[in-house]
Amino acid sequence: MNIRIAICDDDTYFIENLCEKLNNYTWGNNINISIHKFVSGNELIKHIKEGLSLDVLFLDIDLKNDDVIGTEFGVQLKKLNPQLLIVYTTFFDKYLLDIAKSEPFDFLPKSSIDSTKELSIIIDKVVRRLHYLKEKYIFHFKSNGNTFAIDLKNIMYFESKHRVIIIHTSNGNTYQFYDKLDNVEKFIEERYPFFVRINKSYYVNFNYVIYYNLSHVEIDGMILNISPQYKTNLMEKLSLFS
16 A cells, blocks of 8 residues: 655745654554645645645644635545545644544644654554554445446445435435435445434435534535534544544
């Protein structure tokens, strides 16, 4: 598995220190890493728009070379690449509320950069998540006499309307078939843990959620409400994602 990593920080010493630790880490068999370095969020976004593809980003919140904080770039980056794993870095706890708005994958205090244990925990989580993201998890369904197969990673959410299930994919295509959303949920829960039931009509892939709180999520430009009966399930799922 190839893992493409970027470090974005205005402190070049921190970049080199983290880069050295990532390069010296024992990643395991068949894992190769490449690391890109940026001192500005604007520079990073420019390269991504030009075609740079990333899996993991260590992003400083307090970017002095830019006119907005790192979490603002995080929100933009999640829109460009919903599956990007963002690990925020900072010395300051005051940014924690802003971090939550940009769907972080994890948080690395700069004060713990020399802690092998702290970085190892994050890297292990990254590898586990990327194994899920890079493997194929196929969902089969029948429609109009034909059988279709779609990788679950490409499905943003399932929508239920009067026993018709509508699949909304990341490339804008939609598909319909007859079934109960409960049956879809049961099948997927056993195979791919990143879908979350938020109400009786929507089952969403959390990798495509741009923003969330305890009352709603934002996905594909829509605000979807979280029903009270699903909040406990949502919190349990979030604990698994982190």
